[in-house]
Amino acid sequence: MTTPYFNRNSRYLPVLLALYLFTFGWSMAQDEKLMLHFEGENGPGKGKKVVLISGDDEYRSEEGLPMLAKILSTHHGFSTTVLFPINPENNQIVPNHKSNIPGMEELQDADLAIILLRFRELPDEQMKYFDDFLQAGKPLIALRTSTHAFNYGKDSKSPYAKYHWQSTVPGWEKGFGRKILGETWVAHHGQHAKEGTRGMLDGLQVANKNPILNGVTDIWAASDVYTVTHLGDDATVLVHGASTSGMNPDAPINWEKSLMPVAWTKSYNLDGGKKGRVFASTMGASVDLQSEDLRRLIINATYWGLDMEPMIPEEAVVDIVGDYAPTMFGFDNFRQGMKVTDFE
Structure with a gap:
C-alpha cells in the first residue's frame, strides 16, 4: 500500500512552513517603502x-x-x-x-x-x-x-x-x-528644555522688504536659542532669537541674555x-x-x-x-x- 504524500512528507512541513514565512516576509520587506x-x-x-x-x-x-x-x-x-x-x-x-x-x-x-x-x-x-x-x-x-x-x-x-x-x-x-x-x-545660549525662542525680525530686513519675511510677524519656538559666534561676511541675519523664561509662547523674554542669530x-x-x-x-x-x-x-x-x-x-x-x-x-x-x- 502506498503511503499518502502528505503523510510521507509531514515531518518536513514545519521546515517548509518556516521557509515560506521567511521568504514571504523577506519579499514584503523588500517591497516596503523606504x-x-x-x-x-x-x-x-x-x-x-x-x-x-x-x-x-x-x-x-x-x-x-x-x-x-x-x-x-x-x-x-x-x-x-x-x-x-x-x-x-x-x-x-x-x-x-x-x-x-x-x-x-x-x-x-x-x-x-x-x-x-x-x-x-x-x-x-x-x-x-x-x-x-x-x-x-x-x-x-x-x-x-x-x-x-x-x-x-x-x-x-x-x-x-x-x-x-x-x-x-x-x-x-x-x-x-x-x-x-x-x-x-x-x-546652548538659552537654557535647554527650560527656555524657548522668541523670534525678533531684523529691522533692516523688514524695512528693505526682504521677501523671505513676507507674512512673518510672530515666531515662538520651544527649542532654545543656540550660541552663534561666526557667520561670515556674506551672511544676512533675518531673525534674531531672544530667550524666553519659560516653555510657552506667552513666556516673558529673558533680557539678561543677548540676542543671537x-x-x-x-x-x-x-x-x-x-x-x-x-x-x-x-x-x-x-x-x-x-x-x-x-x-x-x-x-x-x-x-x-x-x-x-x-x-x-x-x-x-x-x-x-x-x-x-x-x-x-x-x-x-x-x-x-x-x-x-x-x-x-
Missing part, C-alpha cells in the same frame, strides 16, 4: 523637486519634515521626497540609527534640499550624493542641529570625514556647519564647485513647527533658494495637511516601530 513621495499639485512650484532629509536623534525631524513636505506639495506645487534614517534589519525609522539614510540618490535631480541632521556618519556611497549636490551649487535649507550634521569617527578614512563638525582639515575647519552654513555647534541666508562654494544659496535656522524641531510663521519662513526660503523671489506670496498658505501631533524633543523618546507609511 522614502515618501508627494506629487506636486497646482502652484508656482510645479515642476520643481524638493528632497527633505531627516536624521536627528533629538528634535523629531522624522515628524516635522513630512509635514513640511505636504505643505510644499499641496499648497505650492512642489514635488517632494522625504528620506529617513532606517534600520536595515527591519526597515523601521530609527532616529538614532546614524549610518543609513536610503534614497540619497534622489538628490541627483533635486532642485533644492531641506535637511535636519545631527551627528550622522553615512557610508560613502550615500554621502557621495550629498557632496555632489553641494558641488553643483544647489540651494540648501538647513534646520536646527544641521550645524553639527556630521560626526565621523577618529580613525575614519572616508573622503567625507572633512564634514565632521570639529574638522581640522585645511579649508574645512569646523566642518560642514562652518563651511556651508556659517556656524557649527557651539553651545536664529535664521540667516548666505552663499557657499565648495572647492571647484558652483556657488550656491543657503538658508539656515537654529529653529526647526517638530514642536517648533507648530508656529505658523516659522513654517511660513521656511516655505518663503524655499522660493528664495530657487530664485523664485517674485513668486513669494505676501502671506504664503502654510496650513497643515492632515493631522499633526508632534512629539516633544528629547533623546530616545521617538515613537517605536515607525514605518515610512505612517507619515503618508
Whole structure:
C-alpha cells in the first residue's frame, strides 16, 4: 500500500512552513517603502523637486519634515521626497540609527534640499550624493542641529570625514556647519528644555522688504536659542532669537541674555564647485513647527533658494495637511516601530 504524500512528507512541513514565512516576509520587506513621495499639485512650484532629509536623534525631524513636505506639495506645487534614517534589519525609522539614510540618490535631480541632521556618519556611497549636490551649487535649507550634521569617527578614512563638525582639515575647519552654513555647534545660549525662542525680525530686513519675511510677524519656538559666534561676511541675519523664561509662547523674554542669530541666508562654494544659496535656522524641531510663521519662513526660503523671489506670496498658505501631533524633543523618546507609511 502506498503511503499518502502528505503523510510521507509531514515531518518536513514545519521546515517548509518556516521557509515560506521567511521568504514571504523577506519579499514584503523588500517591497516596503523606504522614502515618501508627494506629487506636486497646482502652484508656482510645479515642476520643481524638493528632497527633505531627516536624521536627528533629538528634535523629531522624522515628524516635522513630512509635514513640511505636504505643505510644499499641496499648497505650492512642489514635488517632494522625504528620506529617513532606517534600520536595515527591519526597515523601521530609527532616529538614532546614524549610518543609513536610503534614497540619497534622489538628490541627483533635486532642485533644492531641506535637511535636519545631527551627528550622522553615512557610508560613502550615500554621502557621495550629498557632496555632489553641494558641488553643483544647489540651494540648501538647513534646520536646527544641521550645524553639527556630521560626526565621523577618529580613525575614519572616508573622503567625507572633512564634514565632521570639529574638522581640522585645511579649508574645512569646523566642518560642514562652518563651511556651508556659517556656524557649527557651539553651545546652548538659552537654557535647554527650560527656555524657548522668541523670534525678533531684523529691522533692516523688514524695512528693505526682504521677501523671505513676507507674512512673518510672530515666531515662538520651544527649542532654545543656540550660541552663534561666526557667520561670515556674506551672511544676512533675518531673525534674531531672544530667550524666553519659560516653555510657552506667552513666556516673558529673558533680557539678561543677548540676542543671537536664529535664521540667516548666505552663499557657499565648495572647492571647484558652483556657488550656491543657503538658508539656515537654529529653529526647526517638530514642536517648533507648530508656529505658523516659522513654517511660513521656511516655505518663503524655499522660493528664495530657487530664485523664485517674485513668486513669494505676501502671506504664503502654510496650513497643515492632515493631522499633526508632534512629539516633544528629547533623546530616545521617538515613537517605536515607525514605518515610512505612517507619515503618508
